[in-house]
Amino acid sequence: MLWELMQMNNLDFLPKKKILSLFMTCGFPNIIQSKKIFDEILSHRPDIIEFGLPFSDPMADGPIIQRANELALKSDITTKKSLELINKLSKNKQSTSFVIMCYLNTIRKFGLNKFIKNIKNIVDGLIIVDLPFEEETEIKNLLTENNIHLIKLISPMTDRKRAKKILKNSKGFIYYISSTGITGSNKLDHREINNNVKSLKKISSTPVLVGFGVKSKQDVVAISKQTNADGVIIGSALIQKYFDLKMDFNKYLKSLKKFIQEVKI
Amino acid sequence: MKTYKQPNKLGRFGEFGGMYVAETLMPILLELDESYKKIQKDKKFKRELNDLFKNYVGRPSPLYHAKNLTKYINGPKIYFKRDELNHTGAHKINNCLGQILLAKKMGKTRIIAETGAGQHGVAVSAVSAYFSMPCFIFMGSKDIERQKPNVFRMKLLGATIIPVESGSKSLKDAMNEALREWIKRCRDSAYVIGSTAGPHPYPKMVRDFQSVIGKEAREQILKVEKRLPDIVCACIGGGSNSMGLFYPFLNDKKVKLIGVEAAGEGANTKKTAATMTSANSSPGVLHGSYSYVLQNKDGQINEAHSISAGLDYPGVGPEHSYLKETKRVKYFSITDKEALNAFQLCSKLEGIIPALEPSHALAYLIKSFKNKDKNKILILNMCGRGDKDLFTAANALGVDANE
Structure with a gap:
């Protein structure tokens, strides 16, 4: 029977407050070390892990994630290998939600149906950065049939009317882009975030996570205390440390551990 | 006859185009x-x-009968649409x-x-x-x-x-x-x-802003020759000069449209910019639209290569992908070497130093119309002048231009 095949989706059971989502590029800095990084991240049991699929032209990401993508691609990561890595990690996923963040071309080229078949019952949500509401119908239907949530992005430029359209039947969480910037840029404006998050909360009951520009424990605490957001997404800041430490992998793993402990508030 | 009406409201040319941002x-x-x-x-x-x-650009740009090149090729009567004469030197x-x-x-x-x-x-x-x-x-x-x-x-x-x-x-x-x-x-x-x-x-x-090229060319040729051209030809990188020239001719079904891509060292080599004519190309999403792109099996975008920086792009405008699929425009490619030869030949024959971009379209004419189609009329888009390419060309030809 259908309900037996359908596993539950972890994103439907997110905690009420202080949700932590950690983003990391698959295959960064190379395939072997990437597994170690994800093992470390998973051992902290964040609510959500976002797996970035490397793309040669990540136009919505900043220079840090672009560099991570370049390194990963140099180590011959492919979509297939990324999915194998995610599959391996999922054996120990427990209540952590797995979300894939990618650009449309990678999964289109892989084959949409094949991709969904590969991630079914492993991945809970999908963020396709360059797939706006206007272009999503086909993919959204396919995902819904397979109990994978299509995560919606909302920017400060999205007006109320548009947000209503986008968030109709939204599931999982809402990815609120904190600045009109790219990942890892600009400073956070808590008042603007709070106003926008408040208005999103009136439209939808789906949890709102703030991403882009969340860099430190202070940012996480500030968003938790000064805004109505349900949690944060940290990405570039996790990767930045690798370059700060001059690509010394062992030092990086240690600093990653310390950083994640700090941001788990 | 069906009038050409692309794109639709969502920016689709057939299945191509869209807003992937x-x-x-x-x-x-x-x-x-x-x-x-x-x-x-x-x-x-x-x-x-x-x-x-x-008053600022100097339009309309002339439609010029390239007599010496016509004589050299011994093929169709060749006209240049001279957008290289525009202010700033290109279309x-x-x-x-x-x-x-x-x-x-x-x-x-x-x-x-x-x-x-x-x-x-x-x-x-x-x-x-x-x-x-x-x-x-x-x-x-x-x-x-x-x-x-x-x-x-x-x-x-x-x-x-x-x-x-x-x-x-x-x-x-x-x-x-x-x-x-x-x-x-x-x-x-x-x-x-x-x-x-x-x-x-x-x-x-x-396309709309560039279509002034085709509108003028169409009027000019009707005035001079009292008829439409048989062939209209332009080079293609992202595709703006060619779309500008082709668009007003799309409903003239008898006018044959030819787009020339940059093959670099060869359309099927790794060093190419032939987005629609290379074996390494297939439809994909790059820079917000669905169109042909040079990509590998994993959907990673390849680096493009062409001697002409203006054609050195691994994607192409979605309307070209549509015109390729519907076969309204025929697409070919020309190598660096062929373009460089045409660059020199045009300079000597016509006293016009073309940019390396239209040199690709010129090379295609020289290659494909030699002793052929003598009673036909052809318009080529001379979309840029070659001043900017002097160093590149000198370098490729082994000349020191600094002396």
Whole structure:
């Protein structure tokens, strides 16, 4: 029977407050070390892990994630290998939600149906950065049939009317882009975030996570205390440390551990 | 006969095109689309633009009978549509005037653009100077190196050049960076794309502004020859000069349209920019639209290569993909070497130094029409002049141009 095949989706059971989502590029800095990084991240049991699929032209990401993508691609990561890595990690996923963040071309080229078949019952949500509401119908239907949530992005430029359209039947969480910037840029404006998050909360009951520009424990605490957001997404800041430490992998793993402990508030 | 009506409201040319961008850009693109729709009906806008075309650019550009080349090829009667005579030396300025005039009307105060060869960058810089708007040009560091004269021109015109060091350090990376900058500064900045690529409404808007080329050419040939041409031919990188020339001829079913891509070292080698005619190309999503792209099996975009920086782009405008699929336009490719030969030949025969971009279209004529189709009439888009390519050409020919 259908309900037996359908596993539950972890994103439907997110905690009420202080949700932590950690983003990391698959295959960064190379395939072997990437597994170690994800093992470390998973051992902290964040609510959500976002797996970035490397793309040669990540136009919505900043220079840090672009560099991570370049390194990963140099180590011959492919979509297939990324999915194998995610599959391996999922054996120990427990209540952590797995979300894939990618650009449309990678999964289109892989084959949409094949991709969904590969991630079914492993991945809970999908963020396709360059797939706006206007272009999503086909993919959204396919995902819904397979109990994978299509995560919606909302920017400060999205007006109320548009947000209503986008968030109709939204599931999982809402990815609120904190600045009109790219990942890892600009400073956070808590008042603007709070106003926008408040208005999103009136439209939808789906949890709102703030991403882009969340860099430190202070940012996480500030968003938790000064805004109505349900949690944060940290990405570039996790990767930045690798370059700060001059690509010394062992030092990086240690600093990653310390950083994640700090941001788990 | 069915009239050509592309794209649809969502920016689709058949299945190609669309708006594949992050949500941060969507509201701005929709705003741009709305403003563009409004301005199309605005007679004052049209008057202002036409006046600038006439007095600032020097339009209409002549339709010139290239007698010596015609004699040399011993084939069709060849006309050049001389957009290389435009102010700033190429067709690029047509589109820049349109987009920046629109930006001004939309209340934008700052201009962002990408450039490959520098022709678009120079045109954007000139028009920004004309409208007294600060202007920021993203350019791959590899292109900065090989297009020094244009870099200096842009600086003279008051533009700030931002070198792009990521990826292949050429046009596609400059476009990534420009898009990023636009996401950050969308409230006050207009992004002027130089080709018929990118998300909707750019492919349509750029085509419309460039179609002044084809409109003039069509009127001019009817006046001189009392009939339509048999063949219309242009080079293709992203595809703006060719779309501008082809568009007004699309409903003339008897006019054969030919697009010439840059094969680089060979269309099926790794060093190519032949987006639609290479074995390594297939439809994909790059820079916001669904179109043919040079990509590997895993959907990673390949670096393009061409001796001509203006054609060195791994994507192509979605309308070209549509015209390829519907077979309305036939596409071919020409290697660096063939283009370089045509570059020299045209200079000697006609006293016109063509840019390396239209040299590809010229090379195709020389290759394919020798002793053929003598009673036919052909228009070629001479879309840019070769001054900017002197160093590149000298280098490729083993000449020291600095002496």
